[in-house]
Amino acid sequence: MPKLDFDVINLGHGSGGLLTNKLLEAGVFDVLKNPLLDTHHDGAVLEMNGQMAFSTDSYVVSPVFFPGGNIGDLAVNGTVNDLAMCGAGAQYLSLAFILEEGLPMAEYWDILISIKNAAQRAGVQIITGDTKVVERGKGDKIFINTTGIGAIHPRADISMQRVRPGDRILISGHIATHGIVIMSVRQGVEFETTLTSDTANLNHTVLQLLDTFGPDIHLLRDPTRGGVATVLNEIARDAHLGVEIRQDRLPVLEEVAGACELLGFDPLYVANEGVFIAVAAPAAAEAMLEKLRSLEYGAHAQIVGEVVETHPRQVILHSQIGGRRVVNMLTGEQLPRIC
Amino acid sequence: MKFLSEYRSPELVDQYLRQIRETVRRPWTIMEVCGGQTHSLVKNGILNMLPPEVTMVHGPGCPVCVTPLHLIDKAVWLAEEQRVILCSYGDMLRVPGSRKSLLEAKAAGADVRILYSPLEAVTVAQENPGREVVFFAVGFETTAPANAMSVVHAHQLGVQNYSILASHVLVPPAIEAVMNDPEARIQGFLAAGHVCTIMGLHEYHPLAEKYKIPIVVTGFEPVDLLQGILMAVRQLENGEHRVENQYSRVVRPEGNPEARRVIERVFTLSDREWRGIGTIPNSGWEVQHDLSAYDANRKFNVQLEKAPESPDCIAGLVLKGIKNHTNALNSARAAPPPCPSARLWCRRKAPAQHTIITGRRVSGSTVYRLPSTVYRYANTLSDA
Numbered sequence: 001m002p003k004l005d006f007d008v009i010n011l012g013h014g015s016g017g018l019l020t021n022k023l024l025e026a027g028v029f030d031v032l033k034n035p036l037l038d039t040h041h042d043g044a045v046l047e048m049n050g051q052m053a054f055s056t057d058s059y060v061v062s063p064v065f066f067p068g069g070n071i072g073d074l075a076v077n078g079t080v081n082d083l084a085m086c087g088a089g090a091q092y093l094s095l096a097f098i099l100e101e102g103l104p105m106a107e108y109w110d111i112l113i114s115i116k117n118a119a120q121r122a123g124v125q126i127i128t129g130d131t132k133v134v135e136r137g138k139g140d141k142i143f144i145n146t147t148g149i150g151a152i153h154p155r156a157d158i159s160m161q162r163v164r165p166g167d168r169i170l171i172s173g174h175i176a177t178h179g180i181v182i183m184s185v186r187q188g189v190e191f192e193t194t195l196t197s198d199t200a201n202l203n204h205t206v207l208q209l210l211d212t213f214g215p216d217i218h219l220l221r222d223p224t225r226g227g228v229a230t231v232l233n234e235i236a237r238d239a240h241l242g243v244e245i246r247q248d249r250l251p252v253l254e255e256v257a258g259a260c261e262l263l264g265f266d267p268l269y270v271a272n273e274g275v276f277i278a279v280a281a282p283a284a285a286e287a288m289l290e291k292l293r294s295l296e297y298g299a300h301a302q303i304v305g306e307v308v309e310t311h312p313r314q315v316i317l318h319s320q321i322g323g324r325r326v327v328n329m330l331t332g333e334q335l336p337r338i339c
Numbered sequence: 340m341k342f343l344s345e346y347r348s349p350e351l352v353d354q355y356l357r358q359i360r361e362t363v364r365r366p367w368t369i370m371e372v373c374g375g376q377t378h379s380l381v382k383n384g385i386l387n388m389l390p391p392e393v394t395m396v397h398g399p400g401c402p403v404c405v406t407p408l409h410l411i412d413k414a415v416w417l418a419e420e421q422r423v424i425l426c427s428y429g430d431m432l433r434v435p436g437s438r439k440s441l442l443e444a445k446a447a448g449a450d451v452r453i454l455y456s457p458l459e460a461v462t463v464a465q466e467n468p469g470r471e472v473v474f475f476a477v478g479f480e481t482t483a484p485a486n487a488m489s490v491v492h493a494h495q496l497g498v499q500n501y502s503i504l505a506s507h508v509l510v511p512p513a514i515e516a517v518m519n520d521p522e523a524r525i526q527g528f529l530a531a532g533h534v535c536t537i538m539g540l541h542e543y544h545p546l547a548e549k550y551k552i553p554i555v556v557t558g559f560e561p562v563d564l565l566q567g568i569l570m571a572v573r574q575l576e577n578g579e580h581r582v583e584n585q586y587s588r589v590v591r592p593e594g595n596p597e598a599r600r601v602i603e604r605v606f607t608l609s610d611r612e613w614r615g616i617g618t619i620p621n622s623g624w625e626v627q628h629d630l631s632a633y634d635a636n637r638k639f640n641v642q643l644e645k646a647p648e649s650p651d652c653i654a655g656l657v658l659k660g661i662k663n664h665t666n667a668l669n670s671a672r673a674a675p676p677p678c679p680s681a682r683l684w685c686r687r688k689a690p691a692q693h694t695i696i697t698g699r700r701v702s703g704s705t706v707y708r709l710p711s712t713v714y715r716y717a718n719t720l721s722d723a
Contacts, residue, residue: 187455261343263455266382321352321561323384 001109002026009103014133027109028095028129031116036092036127044127046092048151053088055079056147062337064107064141066185068196072114074273074339075144077201078224080122083148084206085220085276087156090122094147095129100139111142122201124148153207155214162218163239167307168285170278172205172292173198173300174251175228179270180259182338187263195255198297200274205295209278212291216284221277224339226330229268231277232315233329235307243315245305245327268317269330271338279307346560347383355565356388359572363392367575368524369568370517372510373479373531374401375559383561393568399513399613400531402477402506403430407612409645410506411436413636414475417504418449421639424467426460427475429453437646441475457489457503464493464501473635476503481533483507483624484598487605490626490633504635505626508611510534511542512622516613518550527571529557529564532586537602539594543582551580558586605630 004026012019029037036044059075080090095115099108119126177198184195202222209217223231228250236243252260252267260267274297280288285303292298315327345351371377377397380386386395399405415436418425425441432442432453445451454460457474464472476486486503493501510531517523530543535556547554553574557567567585574581584590602624611623626634635641 317384319383319561321347321349321383321385321388323386323388323561325381325384 001106002030004105007105009099009101009105009108009133011101011133011135013099014131020131023131027112028131031112032095032119032126034125034127036125042128044092046127048149051152052149053083053086053152054147054149055082055086056145057082058143058145059339060140060143060337061182061339062140063182063185064111066197067181067194069199070111070114071142071144072111073118073197073199075146076115076118076122076124077199077273078339079146079148080124080201080203081222081274081276083150084201084203085158085222086152087158087206087210087217087220088150088152089203089207090124090148090150092149093119093124093126094145095126096145097129097131098139098143098145099131099133100141101133101136103141107141111144118201122203124150124203150203153210153214156210156217157215158217158220160219160235160238163235163241163279163307164218164281165241165307165309166282167218167279168282168303169232169243169245169305169307170280170285170289170292171228171251171302171304172202172276172278172298173274174253174256175223175272175275176252176256176260176265176267176270178273179227179265179338180256180263182271183263183265184259189259189263193255195253195259198272198274200297202274202276202297205292205297206276208295209288209292213280213284213288216281216288217278218281219277219279223272223275223277225271227267227269227271228277229266229315229327230330232327235279236313236315239307240312242308242311242313243305244308244318245315246318248320249302249304251300251302268327273339282306343560346558346562348562351562352388352565355562355569359393359565359569360390362569362576363390363572364576366392366394367526367572368394368396369527369529369571370396370398370525371529371557371564372398372400372514373529373534373559374404375533376400376529376531376557376564379559379561379564385561385564389568393572395568396525398528399517399616400479400510400534402479402482402508403434405508405613405616406431406434406477406506407614408437409612409643410504411441412438412643412646413641414441414473414504415439415444415449416641416643417473417635417639418444418451419447421471422450423471423473423639424450424452424463425473425475426452426454426457426463428455428477431475431477457486458492461489461493461496461498461501464498465496468500470500471638472501474501474503476505476507478506479508479510479531479534480537480602481531483602483606484537484595487601490605490630491601493633494630499632502633502635502638503626505606505624506611507606507624508613509622509624510538511546512619513613514546514554516616516619516622518546518552525552527553527575528555529567529571530554530582532556532558532563532590535584535586535590535594537595537598540582540584540590540592547580547582553580553583555583556586556590558589 013023036046057078059071061071061074064071079093083090181195181197221231232243289301289303292301317325317327380395411434414425417423427441433440441451457476460472460474474489490503514528517525543554553571555567555570557563563585570583570585605627606624607627608621609623609625610618610620612618631637
């Protein structure tokens with residue numbers, strides 16, 4: 001962290017004047033350095049060709065720092081992943097901060113470094129941004145918005161219309177981890193092992209799957225807020241088809257399952273950050289699973305179920321003891337400010 | 340997860356289902372008393388695995404459902420008019436009062452906090468010495484020790500800005516109310532394992548004798564429930580009516596005397612209104628008079644007009660087992676405006692944790708700090 005003559009954020013840092021410039025020069029511009037950002041213009045000027053995906057998301061997670069990451073990781077990975085779910089590789093991001101007066105510079109700095117590292121891992125450049133400061137008590141430390149743009153993979157053909165009966169449903173990794181990590185920090189629940197958030201950039205994994213399987217991937221979704229149950233219900237609703245999943249196939253870490261028992265949550269409804277759901281053509285599903293398991297963040301992937309023609313718009317879970325039940329969409333808010 | 344996965348074994352489930360099928364000859368209607376058991380029956384899809392002769396009826400054992408309207412109004416009033424810090428288990432927040440729910444009061448600016456344990460509320464009181472902190476102490480016998488403990492704790496620490504809005508209800512009077520209702524045709528009960536962990540079995544022997552019904556104290560996992568159902572069906576087929584303990588790995592016949600001592604120190608028997616059922620004599624607990632400084636009812640001069648329950652409310656019928664949840668949901672959807680209580684059937688609680696009561700760890704490897712009782716916003720109850 002550079003030596004600065006202030007150790008907390010104050011209102012002047014959002015003024016657009018001298019203090020803003022000091023903060024940017026020593027911070028964002030230097031840390032996130034790239035040719036497009038270096039122009040210091042109001043907007044980035046760039047060349048793009050072909051089909052693009054474009055996505056925006058705001059991040060308000062509380063607490064700002066949690067085991068396995070902080071709001072900065074989420075802000076980069078979240079938008080990168082939203083683009084990946086469109087079949088696109090994120091190329092450029094915007095980055096906008098809303099800071100609360102009194103935020104310690106040290107925390108701001110840690111977040112900025114996380115943003116830099118996350119952007120590097122994802123191979124994405126931050127090319128424009130904004131910094132605003134609100135009075136103490138009018139925000140909660142830091143809110144971040146990122147918007148991303150990237151080219152669609154040439155072999156991608158992803159849309160709800162392509163979901164067909166018989167399609168298999170893949171989940172790329174352990175579910176419910178992020179939500180339980182956040183919840184355990186808030187509730188003071190401790191774990192014997194170190195449980196960390198699964199926040200991760202999924203773009204490389206998804207693009208490699210698209211390289212190999214292209215149009216056999218019918219749909220991609222990341223089950224963040226609302227969890228796996230909500231995404232599956234959206235698929236059933238929007239595709240006018242049924243979804244069947246098997247409880248014994250759902251990948252859940254043992255300590256996460258234990259915490260869910262204790263805190264009274266169903267892992268299907270708990271938020272994820274570094275997990276995606278793929279709906280795949282049945283003939284390609286097994287090979288896709290094998291490939292996914294060999295890729296980054298895919299080691300624990302499973303085929304958890306399939307799309308069916310019976311019971312349209314309904315998600316049915318086959319419980320591990322052989323029973324059946326309807327899995328509904330999350331009603332209300334299970335955990336506020338999870339991302 | 341040790342002590343859990345064994346009770347979710349598909350092989351054992353099959354074995355008990357087979358035994359139930361082999362045992363049952365006539366149709367029987369059995370009520371599971373506890374909302375946690377209902378939740379497990381639905382979550383695991385057990386209801387449609389049972390032979391058609393066995394009908395399970397969901398009982399009154401959900402504190403959220405039976406908490407009367409005016410008590411929710413009182414909690415809202417304390418949070419809004421008295422500006423107290425109102426602490427509550429999560430699912431009480433969405434229960435509609437006559438004007439609004441606690442969640443709506445929170446959105447409008449009241450200081451309403453979701454906690455997992457009343458002991459945390461005492462800490463909140465210590466951290467906010469200038470403000471009154473009230474814990475909305477709902478629940479059956481299961482949550483009573485922790486709620487009582489918070490009063491003892493506050494008393495010992497000299498915390499004067501803490502009180503509880505107690506709404507404790509008791510299982511045995513509810514069983515009597517169900518059996519005394521001429522419309523209810525319950526032939527056997529699965530009693531709530533966690534309640535008996537605290538209270539023991541002695542209260543249930545006279546009930547089994549008086550009403551000639553089998554009462555099987557039952558746990559919450561699939562194998563527990565099926566074994567409990569089998570035990571009840573066996574008694575019914577043999578014309579027996581005894582108290583049996585399926586949940587013997589947790590429940591001792593004498594209960595937990597230490598927990599009961601804490602309860603007796605803090606609470607005393609009182610008449611209690613049950614939402615949709617009405618007042619049942621000696622069916623609840625209120626704070627003892629010498630501890631009235633910790634009783635929000637007495638500490639704050641609550642003057643609220645008692646709002647009438649919606650005429651569409653079918654809570655009573657559901658709670659007495661005359662209507663079941665799924666029907667209740669359907670009729671709630673059909674009736675404009677939807678009955679506020681029927682909306683409650685959308686939310687069930689997870690079983691209270693036996694851990695704190697018995698001192699055993701349920702999910703072995705995971706948890707150190709044990710919340711006393713755990714509720715959750717669950718999914719809509721419906722059968723596949």
